[in-house]
Amino acid sequence: MSGYRVGIVGATGVVGREALRVLRERNFPASALRLFASARSAGMRIGSLVVEAASRAAFHDLDLIIFDTPDEVARELVPSAAAAGALVIDNSAAFRMEPDVPLVIPEVNADALRQIPRRIIANPNCTTATIAVPLAPLHRAAGVRRLIACSYQSVSGAGQRGVDQLWAEVQEAGASRQPPDRPRGSAFAAPIAMNLIPAVGSLRGGAFSEEIKVAAELRKLLSAPRLAAGVTCVRVPTLVAHGVAVHAEFERPLDAARARELLAAAPGVELVDDPVAGRVPTTLLAAGRDPCLVGRIRLDEAGCLAFFAVADNLRKGAALNAIQIAERVIEMGLLTSKATF
Numbered sequence: 153m154s155g156y157r158v159g160i161v162g163a164t165g166v167v168g169r170e171a172l173r174v175l176r177e178r179n180f181p182a183s184a185l186r187l188f189a190s191a192r193s194a195g196m197r198i199g200s201l202v203v204e205a206a207s208r209a210a211f212h213d214l215d216l217i218i219f220d221t222p223d224e225v226a227r228e229l230v231p232s233a234a235a236a237g238a239l240v241i242d243n244s245a246a247f248r249m250e251p252d253v254p255l256v257i258p259e260v261n262a263d264a265l266r267q268i269p270r271r272i273i274a275n276p277n278c279t280t281a282t283i284a285v286p287l288a289p290l291h292r293a294a295g296v297r298r299l300i301a302c303s304y305q306s307v308s309g310a311g312q313r314g315v316d317q318l319w320a321e322v323q324e325a326g327a328s329r330q331p332p333d334r335p336r337g338s339a340f341a342a343p344i345a346m347n348l349i350p351a352v353g354s355l356r357g358g359a360f361s362e363e364i365k366v367a368a369e370l371r372k373l374l375s376a377p378r379l380a381a382g383v384t385c386v387r388v389p390t391l392v393a394h395g396v397a398v399h400a401e402f403e404r405p406l407d408a409a410r411a412r413e414l415l416a417a418a419p420g421v422e423l424v425d426d427p428v429a430g431r432v433p434t435t436l437l438a439a440g441r442d443p444c445l446v447g448r449i450r451l452d453e454a455g456c457l458a459f460f461a462v463a464d465n466l467r468k469g470a471a472l473n474a475i476q477i478a479e480r481v482i483e484m485g486l487l488t489s490k491a492t493f
C-alpha cells in the first residue's frame with residue numbers, strides 16, 4: 153500500500169485518541185499505523201490496533217511520529233525517534249522554544265517548515281493556538297505590539313485526569329446539590345466542578361508556566377520578538393475547547409470593521425459575531441470542530457481591538473494542528489516514505 157508509516161506516541165491519552173480520529177477523518181495517507189503509550193498500556197486494544205510500549209528502540213521503520221506525551225517523556229524519546237529517521241511532530245512543550253525547532257501553525261507560519269534541521273517540529277500550546285490563529289491576520293495587517301489575554305481553559309487541557317476529575321465531582325455535586333468540598337482526582341489541587349481556578353501549570357515567580365508559554369510562543373509564531381503580552385490563564389469546568397478574551401494594540405490603525413473583514417477571510421477562522429442575534433462564540437459550539445470561532449469584535453474603552461476566540465483544544469490546539477502540519481510537509485515534498493525505497 154502506498155503512503156507513510158505513521159506512529160502515535162501517547163495514543164491512549166486524550167490528544168493521542170483525537171489524533172487517531174483526525175487521521176482517519178482526513179484520510180491521511182498512512183500505509184501503516186503503530187500506537188505507543190507507557191508500558192502500563194502495552195497490549196491494550198484501540199479498535200483493531202494493539203498499543204505497544206514506547207522505548208528508544210521502538211521507532212525504526214516509521215516515516216512520521218506524532219508525540220502526545222508529557223514533556224519529560226518527549227524529552228527522552230523524541231530525539232531517538234528523529235535519530236531513527238522519522239519526522240517528529242511533538243505536542244508537548246519540551247522543544248517549542250528551541251531555536252532550531254520550528255513551532256508551527258500552518259495558517260500562521262508554514263514557511264517555518266522550510267528548515268527542520270533536527271527532524272523535530274513543535275506544535276504550540278492549545279491556548280496559544282486559540283489566540284494566534286485569529287491574531288496572525290490582524291498582525292500582518294497592522295503589526296501587534298501589546299496584548300492582554302485572559303483564558304478560560306477546559307479540563308481536557310489537563311489530559312484524561314482532568315476529564316475524570318470533573319466528571320467525578322459533577323456527579324457527586326449533582327447528587328448532593330452541594331459544590332465539592334475537596335478535589336475528587338489528581339488533576340487539579342482544588343475542586344473544579346462549580347469552580348474557577350486561576351492557576352494553570354506550575355508557579356514561576358509571579359506567573360504560572362502556562363501564561364509564560366503563551367506569551368513566548370506567540371512571539372515565536374508571529375515573529376514578533378518585541379510583543380508585550382500580559383496573560384492570565386484560568387481553568388474552568390468545561391470539558392473541551394478553550395476560550396480566550398484578547399485585547400490588542402497595534403502599530404497601525406485597525407478598527408473593528410476592518411478587523412472583521414480580515415478575520416472573515418482568514419484561513420482557520422469562522423466568525424460567530426452577531427451578539428444582537430445571540431450569536432457569540434461558545435466553547436460548546438467549538439468542541440469537536442476544526443475552526444477557531446471568533447466574535448465580540450469591537451474597540452474597547454481603552455482603545456484596544458478586542459475579540460473572544462474559542463477553539464477545540466484537542467483539535468486545533470493539538471491533534472488537528474499536528475496533522476495539518478504533516479499534510480503541509482507532504483505538500484512541500486519534505487516527507488519521504490521509507491516504504492518506497
Ligand SMILES: NC(=O)c1ccc[n+]([C@@H]2O[C@H](COP(=O)([O-])OP(=O)(O)OC[C@H]3O[C@@H](n4cnc5c(N)ncnc54)[C@H](OP(=O)(O)O)[C@@H]3O)[C@@H](O)[C@H]2O)c1
Pocket residue numbers: 161162163164165166167168188189190191192193194206219220221222223225243244245276277278308309310311312313465466469470
Ligand atoms: N490536552 C490538551 O488540550 C493538549 C493540548 C496541547 C498540547 N497538549 C500536550 O500533549 C501531550 C499529551 O497530553 P494529553 O492531554 O493527551 O495527556 P494524557 O491524556 O494524560 O495522555 C498522556 C499520554 O502519554 C502517555 N505516556 C505517559 N507516560 C509515558 C511513557 N513513559 N512512555 C510513553 N507514553 C507515556 C500516556 O500513556 P498511558 O496511558 O500508558 O499512561 C498517555 O497516552 C502533553 O504534553 C500535553 O501538554 C495537550
